[in-house]
Amino acid sequence: MPTDDMLQAAMTTVLHPVPASSGSEDRRIAAACAAGDAQIFEDIYRRFGDRMKSIAWNHLGNVSDAEDAVQETFLKIHRSASTYTGEASFSTWIFRILVNTCYDVLRKRKRRIDEAPIEDMVETAERTAPSVDEAKRMTLRKLLNELPEQRRSVFTLFEIEGLSHAEIGEILGITEGNSKWILFATKKDLQTKWKK
Amino acid sequence: MTITCNQIDDLLFDGSPLAMETAARHAAECDACAQTLAAWNELSDTAQSMRTTWDNDTLWPRIERAIRAEKKRSPSRWLRHAAAAVLIIVGLGAPLFYMLRVQTREAAFDRTIIRVSALDEVERAEHDYTRAIGKLEKLTEPKLEDAESPLMISYKEKLMLLDDAIAECEANIDQNRQNAHLRKQLLAMYSEKQQTLQDVLREDSDVSNP
Secondary structure (H helix, E strand, O other), X not given: OOOHHHHHHHOOOOOOOOOOOOHHHHHHHHHHHHOOXXXXXXXXXHHHHHHHHHHHHHHHOOHHHHHHHHHHHHHHHXXXXXXXXXXXXXXXXXXXXXXXXXXXXXXXXXXXXXXXXXXXXXXXXXXXXXXXXXXXXXXXXXXXXXXXXXXXXXXXXXXXXXXOHHHHHHHHOOOHHHHXXXXXXXXXXXXXXXXX | OOOOHHHHHHHHHHOOHHHHHHHHHHHOOOHHHHHHHHHHHHHHHXXXXXXXXXXXXXXXXXXXXXXXXXXXXXXXXXXXXXXXXXXXXXXXXXXXXXXXXXXXXXXXXXXXXXXXXXXXXXXXXXXXXXXXXXXHHHHHHHHXXXXXXXXXXXXXXXXXXHHHHHHHHHHHHHHOOOOXXXXXXXHHHHHHHHHHHHHHHHHHHHHHOO
């Protein structure tokens, strides 16, 4: 399990853009996944694992849940790879599954919080004073937590993960234009709160 | 390109490098828009620094184990396909089988009805023959008992043979009422007997009225 220091050090890691693959190659990968080919799953993990962890972490806010979500995503890929049609790229398809898995976790968590006594919800105070950058990240993370799922995903995938609006549209099942509009509206909203 | 403060949002919405460059040029001369743009960029910069990953050597083996366990739990693709095929066959076959069974039953019922109806007709014809023959026998009986001419004796023998054949045929028909061949044979014999009895009567008339 990574420590806070490891995580902090990794914060600045630059993730390379997802390399594009051809439709036939994507279908071949999907077929291998459906057949349960262990090697292909490992290749996918090596290729997309870092970005998957980042997306999950930025949706769920902790390493443990993010890793669980990544694992669950791989199981879902195994179960449903035979239904992959090749309409979207395989990486986009994986990210769509991941984002939906994160939504499931968030919903379960919300139910747990709704049912939990109020004292349990009080967050523990920071033990050490955060740096200016970390303070900004914490503020933004807090603001993102308050956003509706879709807005949060658009912001995370575009601003944090650097995906294009076309890719985000495919992942979230919305149009490219809508993704652009949601990002603008979300940033305007965040900007207002950010200034406060 | 010169823009006004009202257009800054359009540029931020566009978000392209050219639009952001234009916005920056305007912000250099406008304090309000400079603040807006700074906050906008600060959000993006902070967001970019939130890209994260970490090493966890146990994560991939954990995922691999989970996939392997699920693969073991779930039936093989071949089995799933076979199960799906069986379901489809049963799903489509059952109604088809039922329809065919109903149709076969209906056809069998129709055939039975036709057969029963045809049998009734045959039996009615037989009944008509026996009634007519009975009347003719009453009329010819005295003549045949006193038969002296070779022709009348021949008629008498023929009728006796016909009666034996009819009795045998009727005995066979009692064992299988629906045997069309026997029925036809019986009707032919009745017809022949009726014809013979009529010939006897005619012969008698001819003898009486030379």
